Amino acid sequence: MILIGERINGMFKNVKEAIANKDAKVIQELAIKQTEAGAAYLDVNVGTAAADQEGAMQWLVETIQEACSTPLSLDSQKPAVIAAGLKVINAKNGVVLNSTPLNKKSDEEVFDKYVEMAEAAGPKASIIALTMDKNGVPQDVDTRVAIAADIVSRAMERGFDTQRLFIDTIVLPVKVPDAQAQPGNILAAMDQIRYLSDPPPHLTIGLSNLSQGATERSLINRIFLTMAISHGLDSAIVDVLDQPLMNAVATAEMLMNKQIYSDSFLKVYASATAD
Amino acid sequence: MPIPEVADGFTGSVTRLALGTGPDEGGTRTSTVVVGGSQNVVYGGAPADAGERPVIAMDVLDVRPADWPDVLLGPFDRVADDPADWAKMCVEDCGADLVCLKFDGVHPDKADKDAEHAVRVTEAVLNAVGVPLVLWGSGNDDKDNQVMPKVSGAAKGERCLIGTVTEDNYKSLTAIALADDHCLITEAPLDINIAKQVNILVSDMGFPLERIVTFQSTGGLGYGIEYAYSIQERQRLAALGGDKMMAMPAICDVGYESWRCKEAKLDEAPGWGPTENRGPMWEAATAVCLLQAGVDIIRMRHPKAVATVKAFIDELWNGSSEA
Numbered sequence: 001m002i003l004i005g006e007r008i009n010g011m012f013k014n015v016k017e018a019i020a021n022k023d024a025k026v027i028q029e030l031a032i033k034q035t036e037a038g039a040a041y042l043d044v045n046v047g048t049a050a051a052d053q054e055g056a057m058q059w060l061v062e063t064i065q066e067a068c069s070t071p072l073s074l075d076s077q078k079p080a081v082i083a084a085g086l087k088v089i090n091a092k093n094g095v096v097l098n099s100t101p102l103n104k105k106s107d108e109e110v111f112d113k114y115v116e117m118a119e120a121a122g123p124k125a126s127i128i129a130l131t132m133d134k135n136g137v138p139q140d141v142d143t144r145v146a147i148a149a150d151i152v153s154r155a156m157e158r159g160f161d162t163q164r165l166f167i168d169t170i171v172l173p174v175k176v177p178d179a180q181a182q183p184g185n186i187l188a189a190m191d192q193i194r195y196l197s198d199p200p201p202h203l204t205i206g207l208s209n210l211s212q213g214a215t216e217r218s219l220i221n222r223i224f225l226t227m228a229i230s231h232g233l234d235s236a237i238v239d240v241l242d243q244p245l246m247n248a249v250a251t252a253e254m255l256m257n258k259q260i261y262s263d264s265f266l267k268v269y270a271s272a273t274a275d
Numbered sequence: 276m277p278i279p280e281v282a283d284g285f286t287g288s289v290t291r292l293a294l295g296t297g298p299d300e301g302g303t304r305t306s307t308v309v310v311g312g313s314q315n316v317v318y319g320g321a322p323a324d325a326g327e328r329p330v331i332a333m334d335v336l337d338v339r340p341a342d343w344p345d346v347l348l349g350p351f352d353r354v355a356d357d358p359a360d361w362a363k364m365c366v367e368d369c370g371a372d373l374v375c376l377k378f379d380g381v382h383p384d385k386a387d388k389d390a391e392h393a394v395r396v397t398e399a400v401l402n403a404v405g406v407p408l409v410l411w412g413s414g415n416d417d418k419d420n421q422v423m424p425k426v427s428g429a430a431k432g433e434r435c436l437i438g439t440v441t442e443d444n445y446k447s448l449t450a451i452a453l454a455d456d457h458c459l460i461t462e463a464p465l466d467i468n469i470a471k472q473v474n475i476l477v478s479d480m481g482f483p484l485e486r487i488v489t490f491q492s493t494g495g496l497g498y499g500i501e502y503a504y505s506i507q508e509r510q511r512l513a514a515l516g517g518d519k520m521m522a523m524p525a526i527c528d529v530g531y532e533s534w535r536c537k538e539a540k541l542d543e544a545p546g547w548g549p550t551e552n553r554g555p556m557w558e559a560a561t562a563v564c565l566l567q568a569g570v571d572i573i574r575m576r577h578p579k580a581v582a583t584v585k586a587f588i589d590e591l592w593n594g595s596s597e598a
Contacts, residue, residue: 260467260509260513260520261468262471263468263472268520
């Protein structure tokens, strides 16, 4: 399971303040804590508040890389913000460009821009692409799969290895009226998306959005995560500091025969798999 | 189990581990052995991914073997009372990469020898040969806990491979192997879940994963070899998948297990051919099978079987490096 730590995101108040005050310590502590908890990548999202998003991205990348060498997931739907981060990054251990829709009304070629940037960033650079296009986020299974198919075929046409491609089926808050069909639709879409190519693209989700505004957030998150793992999910952007969630991942991976059982399977999960 | 695509790259690899230390590292070995390092399935992928060649550790017992069949004891009859001479013969005449000193004689049900005897034998063998040693206890937990720490101390600084430790008995030998800078063999009873657990327990004591070799237990040809084979296979795939608790090189005990098989040693067996050939063939066939499962160190006994397996390794390896 490729876990991407979600905590360095300007949507969180302490991160937003740290960006505004250039408080490196807050960011570096989050980077180290998430790495120790088993994050394979650290998501870096400047949020919407920063006036200079490109500058904020560069400051975050430099600040984190002073503290640890965990590869980063540069998270923005603006190619310019990703490009700014890539200018100062050390991508030796890999980098994820997170995330691009198939296309936008304002930018038909946005996906190709992410592919070009990933190719330029080296052989270990990957992309997260959203099942979303200029018409927005689809609600049904078929449109999700159709967009994913377009993403995969576009990547293949460009010779971009599908193993460097993550498809994010976009999780919506379950508390939103009429959204309760979405988790089931996402699982049904995953069942089809993983057969789009061989080897298949990775499947990922931004998990915490699911429980936005709900009670029992941690419970909702971890139950859905284990359900999705059983449908082929092999990556997720999550709160790796949520210990019950991490235990659920370790258990689901063991039950899916991805990890060899041992009596200490919970204890070793993060340390045995994180690189 | 899904069949992996050998053309694929893998994220993990088998640990590389060096046995023996020369004078520059504080030891007295004249040769050292490096095992492990594979980055692909056995004999799959690019030759450069194959890691180190497998090696043969020939068994030397601390006392004259009481229950070896004539055809096996024959070649060693002249040296069987002197482990130092026996070890010399293995290295000089048979080309053993390692000598595995097996302390059968300290077992309470056998000769019940004491720790002083074991230390004496260890020192004598260290003096007699320059290859690295494998130091293997009697299999009796209580006795091994008395004897093996002393054996470890006698070989301190030589970077031996010492064992075995199990889920129920690992603390004292792990601690002493750590202190004396040896590598350690973790043993499991053909049970991959326990194998992983022993590695975790040992590593919890601060023992470096990079100094562990796993012993999954061995089944002889016709006596459960398929269990050993599939566990070795699964261990390799876990290592390649990045499971650090399963990424160690593996050792197996072919000599003991194949000579327990009645097909290897039964005299009165019309149509089976003479035991002089049959026994060594049984041992060699068991070894070759396990080599193909990805075993790194093979314990063997009969000189003829050792010669056959060495030739097999040469052929596979040279073929592989020219491919």
